[in-house]
Amino acid sequence: MSASTARTRRCTCGRARTHWPRRSRTNDDANGLVDSYAFLGDPEITLTKDTTITYDARTAAEAKVTTQRPTERKGGSLTYGRIVDNWILASSRGYGTQVKSIYLGTTPKARRGTFEVVEGWQYGSPAGAKSPYLYSLAFTHEQQVKGRPDHRVRDRDLATIDATYYTPGKAYNYSEYVDVWRPWSINLIPTGDRGTVAAPTRVQHLVTAERDTKVSQMVGHADAMAWPFATLMTSTATAYKAGSRHSESWFKAGLRPGLVTDQATGLKYTPAGRDGNTVWSNFASWSDTEPGHFSRQGFLDLGGTELLADGVSLGKYGYYGQGVWHVPAAATNLELVYDLIRWQRGDYKWESPSTVETRWKWNSSAADAGKPLPLLFPDYDLAVDLNDRAPRIPAFPVSITAESGQWYKPGRFTSARVWTSYDDGTTWNQTPVVNLGTKAVALVNNSKATTFVTLKVELTDSNGKSVTQTLTRFYGIR
Incomplete structure (x- = not known):
């Protein structure tokens, strides 16, 4: 640090004020690049007249x-x-x-x-x-x-x-x-x-x-x-x-749409809600199997949305999980669809999953105004290698649970069904499921797969809320 690192600051004040002057000083090396920082400051100074303040980095x-x-x-x-x-x-x-x-x-x-x-x-x-x-x-x-x-x-x-x-x-x-x-x-x-x-x-x-x-x-x-x-x-x-x-x-394999945490409070951000006769969505991107992990959309994460009322589409939106729809005030069967797509471009390294379609169903009326939507978010756990590849065995266990935000506690599963596809969803096979109430375990026949396994999961809880999630190329086979 050189002798030239002393700096002055002149504060002009028409009336008494409390200020917090501070200075971050950099020093450059022989190539003109910053090679050191110095911080000097004062938490508060009350000034009643014009004052010159000198900060000398040599004292740091x-x-x-x-x-x-x-x-x-x-x-x-x-x-x-x-x-x-x-x-x-x-x-x-x-x-x-x-x-x-x-x-x-x-x-x-x-x-x-x-x-x-x-x-x-x-x-x-x-x-x-x-x-x-x-x-x-x-x-x-x-x-x-x-x-x-x-x-x-x-x-x-x-x-x-x-x-x-x-x-x-x-x-x-x-x-x-x-x-x-x-x-x-x-x-x-x-x-x-x-x-x-x-x-x-x-x-x-x-x-x-x-x-x-x-x-x-x-x-x-x-x-x-x-x-x-x-x-x-x-x-x-x-x-x-x-x-x-x-x-x-x-x-780790099990990637699917998740919930975002407010890092200051630890609470979940609301991904979708109803205001008056308007339903809105602002879905996040991928979550992996580690509890508390979440992500927002990068430029390769596309997320279209659509809302249906009694089976009739109220409109589609193309990107990033966002949408706004006007809905009837009377009790109506609603279905919200979120398509999360990993855009595979160039020499891509992300192979699975390639897309996840999630469909939520519930009944809603104007009485639900001002409330978050009671949505179930499936969560998964499966044993894979470090490249997210599963063994080629006839009864591979995939554990399935459901989470939501602090506004809704999922009930026990009254129904849990799973289908498996080995051709990216062209044909489907019913998969055995053990329903344990708060968790379901699907026993997937990986011996029939050659490259990837696609899953379709349908869950209904004791409160009548349901979700269907289709995970294309959910995991690979080794």
């Missing part, structure tokens, strides 16, 4: 991190948040390996509201490690920054997540992000830059374990398109306990 102290295991630094971030009188002012800067140092200037303690600065750090196992691991760490300075940050990390103070990365077909390099959430944050706080995971594989994650810090992860499958347009499978933000150990799977 370098933040340092030492991990228990051998590591290489992968990236990091620097985030601040200031919350006063229901206003949130926040900003994050993420960076990769080109940034070598982070400096923090000491600040006074905030007297009103919340003031936090969050350091994000990612350290990975050396190249060539037999069992790869990744530290994703967040260190929070609450109400003030002081001293010389020197973080000595021990594995016992973190949470461990043993992650398995499946692929819905061919080997693929996923994009990956690990983020945290503070009680005030309405958006994610990155712990580092975008990473890459060569799947199928297994990686051990070591993450921050604090009561007020939630951790979430996103894993993106983009196929032949650029990574910003990926299907970003996302985990529900969770506050972990120190020393706890967990397992998590990504893109």
